[in-house]
Amino acid sequence: MSKLLLDIYDLEDMNRYLKLGINAFIINIVEFSSEKMSNIYLEQVKIITELSEDIDIFINLDRLYFDEDINSIKTLLKKLNKMKVKKIMTCDIGMIEIVKELGLKFEIFNGSSTLNTNYQSINYLSNYYRGFLLSNEINAEEINEIADNTNTILILQIYGKQLMFTSKRKLLTSYFQYNNMEVTAFNAQHPLIIKDASQDPNYSYIYEDNNGTYITTLNNINAVDYFESFKEHGINYLYLNNLFIDKNVYYVMVKIYNDFLNEYIGIIDAQARTYLLDGTSHDSFLENKTVFNLDDIKERETLF
Amino acid sequence: MKKPELLAPAGDLEKLKIAILYGADAVYIGGKSFSLRSAAANFSREDIAQAIIFAHEHHAKVYVVVNIIFHNSDLVNLKEYLEYLALIKVDAIITADMYVIDVIKKEKIALEFHVSTQQSITNSYAIKFYEKIGASRVVLARETSYEQLKTLKENTNVELEYFIHGAMCVAFSGRCMLSNYYSMRDSNRGGCSQSCRWNYDLIDSSTKELISNEDCFFTMSSKDLSLARYLYLLIALGVDSFKIEGRMKSIYYLATIISSYRNIIDEYFENGIEEVRDFNLNNLSKAANRQVDIGFIDEYHFEQIQLYQNRDEHPTKEFIGLVLASDGNYLKIEQRNNFKVGDSVELFGPNHEYYQFEITNIFDENMNLIMVAPHPQQIVYLPFKEQVASYAMLRKVIS
Numbered sequence: 001m002s003k004l005l006l007d008i009y010d011l012e013d014m015n016r017y018l019k020l021g022i023n024a025f026i027i028n029i030v031e032f033s034s035e036k037m038s039n040i041y042l043e044q045v046k047i048i049t050e051l052s053e054d055i056d057i058f059i060n061l062d063r064l065y066f067d068e069d070i071n072s073i074k075t076l077l078k079k080l081n082k083m084k085v086k087k088i089m090t091c092d093i094g095m096i097e098i099v100k101e102l103g104l105k106f107e108i109f110n111g112s113s114t115l116n117t118n119y120q121s122i123n124y125l126s127n128y129y130r131g132f133l134l135s136n137e138i139n140a141e142e143i144n145e146i147a148d149n150t151n152t153i154l155i156l157q158i159y160g161k162q163l164m165f166t167s168k169r170k171l172l173t174s175y176f177q178y179n180n181m182e183v184t185a186f187n188a189q190h191p192l193i194i195k196d197a198s199q200d201p202n203y204s205y206i207y208e209d210n211n212g213t214y215i216t217t218l219n220n221i222n223a224v225d226y227f228e229s230f231k232e233h234g235i236n237y238l239y240l241n242n243l244f245i246d247k248n249v250y251y252v253m254v255k256i257y258n259d260f261l262n263e264y265i266g267i268i269d270a271q272a273r274t275y276l277l278d279g280t281s282h283d284s285f286l287e288n289k290t291v292f293n294l295d296d297i298k299e300r301e302t303l304f
Numbered sequence: 305m306k307k308p309e310l311l312a313p314a315g316d317l318e319k320l321k322i323a324i325l326y327g328a329d330a331v332y333i334g335g336k337s338f339s340l341r342s343a344a345a346n347f348s349r350e351d352i353a354q355a356i357i358f359a360h361e362h363h364a365k366v367y368v369v370v371n372i373i374f375h376n377s378d379l380v381n382l383k384e385y386l387e388y389l390a391l392i393k394v395d396a397i398i399t400a401d402m403y404v405i406d407v408i409k410k411e412k413i414a415l416e417f418h419v420s421t422q423q424s425i426t427n428s429y430a431i432k433f434y435e436k437i438g439a440s441r442v443v444l445a446r447e448t449s450y451e452q453l454k455t456l457k458e459n460t461n462v463e464l465e466y467f468i469h470g471a472m473c474v475a476f477s478g479r480c481m482l483s484n485y486y487s488m489r490d491s492n493r494g495g496c497s498q499s500c501r502w503n504y505d506l507i508d509s510s511t512k513e514l515i516s517n518e519d520c521f522f523t524m525s526s527k528d529l530s531l532a533r534y535l536y537l538l539i540a541l542g543v544d545s546f547k548i549e550g551r552m553k554s555i556y557y558l559a560t561i562i563s564s565y566r567n568i569i570d571e572y573f574e575n576g577i578e579e580v581r582d583f584n585l586n587n588l589s590k591a592a593n594r595q596v597d598i599g600f601i602d603e604y605h606f607e608q609i610q611l612y613q614n615r616d617e618h619p620t621k622e623f624i625g626l627v628l629a630s631d632g633n634y635l636k637i638e639q640r641n642n643f644k645v646g647d648s649v650e651l652f653g654p655n656h657e658y659y660q661f662e663i664t665n666i667f668d669e670n671m672n673l674i675m676v677a678p679h680p681q682q683i684v685y686l687p688f689k690e691q692v693a694s695y696a697m698l699r700k701v702i703s
Binding site for chain 1: 373429433490521
C-alpha cells in the first residue's frame with residue numbers, strides 16, 4: 001500500500017496535512033539538514049513524535065559529513081533517539097557506522113537522489129538500510145523493475161523540484177566576490193535562477209547555504225501519468241517535495257493526489273489534471289532514458 | 305617513511321606505456337564496458353591483458369575502473385567480465401557501485417577493489433564501512449582538506465588515495481545531474497557533457513532581472529588542481545597513493561606531468577630535498593590546460609579556485625615529436641606538430657633525459673635534407689649525438 005510522503009517546514013503545515021489523513025513526513029531540521037525553507041528546530045521534533053506513534057517521521061540528514069562534524073552528529077542522534085525518532089534519511093554511508101557505534105536502533109534510509117539506480121545494488125545495501133529514495137534520473141520502467149525485484153522500502157519523488165547538483169563550493173559567493181557585486185540574498189528563501197546560453201535554454205534554481213551550493217529544476221516533476229503504475233508496483237512512499245512551491249498550491253496538489261491515492265476519486269478528472277499539469281511541469285526522466293555511449297550520443301544528436 | 309604510489313591515468317595502450325615509462329607506479333584504465341569517460345578510446349579485453357603484461361614487466365600495477373553507477377540494463381555480463389579481470393591478474397578494480405562489490409564477494413572472485421571517488425567519501429566512518437566490506441583502498445573526495453586528510457589517516461586503516469593533479473568536478477562527485485537534465489547525457493555512466501563549464505545568465509527569481517555581469521557570465525567552471533607544492537606534506541602524512549586525473553589527456557600531457565611528479569617524489573626520498581624545485585614546477589606548467597590552483601587542501605578560498613571568463617592557460621611549450629629510436633647519431637622522430645630548422649626545442653625522456661638545442665638539420669625518411677616537418681606522423685631524422693630512450697619527446701620552446 002503506497003503512502004504520500006511530504007516535506008514539512010513548520011508544525012502548522014503538519015497539522016493541516018494530518019487532518020487530510022496523511023501520516024508520513026520528512027522533517028528538515030534547521031542547522032542539521034541542508035538548508036531549505038525549514039523552520040523546525042531540533043527541540044520541536046519531540047512535539048512531532050509525541051503526536052502519535054502512527055506517524056512516519058523521517059529526519060532528513062542529507063549532507064556529506066566531515067570528521068569535524070561527527071561529534072555534533074552523534075549528539076544529534078542521541079537526542080533524536082531520546083525523542084523517539086525511528087527513521088533517519090541520509091546521503092552519507094558513514095551514518096551506518098556511527099549509528100552502530102552508538103548502539104542505536106534507527107531505521108536508516110538511503111536518501112541519495114543520484115546513486116540508487118538499480119535493484120541489485122539496492123538489494124545488497126538492504127543489509128544496511130531500511131529503505132531507499134530512488135534516483136531521479138531513472139525512468140518509469142526502471143523504477144517499476146526495481147520495485148519488482150527488491151524487498152525493501154522504496155521512496156520515489158513524484159512532485160516538485162528535483163535536486164540536480166550539490167557542491168561544497170560557494171559558487172554564488174565566489175562569483176559575486178570576483179565581480180565585486182553586492183547581492184543580498186541567494187539562499188533557499190530567495191534562490192536565483194541560472195539560464196544557459198543555448199537556443200533552447202535550460203533554467204534552474206540555484207542557492208547556497210553554509211555547506212555549499214545546490215541546483216534544482218525550475219519546473220516541477222509531475223508523475224500524474226505514472227501514479228497508478230507506481231501504486232501497482234508497490235512503491236511504498238510517493239514523495240511530494242515542496243521546495244520553492246507556494247503553500248496553497250502545494251496543499252491543493254497534495255489533496256488531489258491524496259484523493260486519488262485513497263480512491264475518493266476514481267480517476268484524475270480533467271480539472272484536477274489541468275491543475276496537476278500546469279503547463280510547466282514535466283515528467284523528468286520517467287519517459288526518456290539518458291544516454292552515455294558515444295554511439296548513442298551521436299544518434300541522439302542527429303535527431304535534434 | 306613509506307614511498308607513496310604515483311598513480312596515473314591512461315586512455316589507451318600507448319598512453320599506458322608512456323605513463324609507466326615516465327614513472328607511474330600504477331595506472332588506471334577503463335574497459336569498453338562499465339567505465340566512465342565513454343569518450344576515451346578505452347581498452348578492449350585484449351588490450352587490458354597486454355597492459356597487464358607490460359605493466360608487470362615494468363613492476364607497475366594496473367587498476368581497471370568499473371565505476372559507472374549501474375542501471376538495471378547494465379547488470380548483465382558483469383560477473384563474467386570481473387572473472388576475466390581476475391584471470392588476467394588485474395591488480396585491483398576501482399568501483400562506485402555496490403553491485404560490483406556484491407558480485408566479487410558472492411562469487412568469490414579474486415579481485416581487490418578500491419572504492420571510487422564517485423562515492424564522495426569524506427569521513428572516517430564512511431571509510432570504516434568500506435573497509436569492513438572488504439575494500440583495500442578508498443579514493444577520497446576531492447573536497448577533503450589537508451587537516452581532514454590528517455584525521456582520516458589517523459582514524460582509519462585502509463589505504464587512502466588522494467587526487468594531486470588534474471581537472472576538478474565542481475560538484476561532489478556522483479552528486480551531479482546537470483548533464484542528465486541539460487543534455488540527456490548520463491554523467492554517472494560516462495556521458496558527462498560538462499555543463500558546469502557552460503556560460504550562464506544569473507537571474508533574480510523575484511524580479512526576473514539579470515544579475516550577472518554582462519562582461520562576465522556566471523559559470524561554475526573550476527581551475528585544475530595542482531598540489532606539487534604540497535606533496536611533501538602529503539608524503540609525511542603517509543598518503544598511500546597520489547592520483548593524477550585525466551584518462552582523456554594526451555601522451556605529451558601524461559609524460560610531462562608524470563615525470564615532474566616522479567622527480568618531486570624521488571628527489572625527496574633520494575636526496576632529501578624538501579622544497580620542490582622550480583625546474584619541476586616549470587615543467588608542470590608546460591602541460592597546463594587551464595589555470596591551476598590548490599583545490600580544497602588549504603583554507604577554503606572559494607573565489608580563487610573558480611575559473612571565470614573562460615580564462616585558459618596556454619602551455620608555453622608545444623609537443624612536436626615523439627622519439628621512435630636513437631643510435632647516437634640521429635633521432636628517429638614521429639612528427640606531432642609542425643616544426644622547422646631554427647626552432648628551439650627541449651628534449652625530455654623517460655630516463656630523466658633533458659636537453660635543449662636548436663634544430664639545425666632535418667632529414668626525411670630517404671635522408672634528404674628538408675627545412676620543415678609539416679605532416680602529422682611524418683617520420684624524420686634529426687642529428688643528435690646522445691642516445692635517448694624511445695618515447696622521449698620533443699617540445700618547441702615558444703617565446
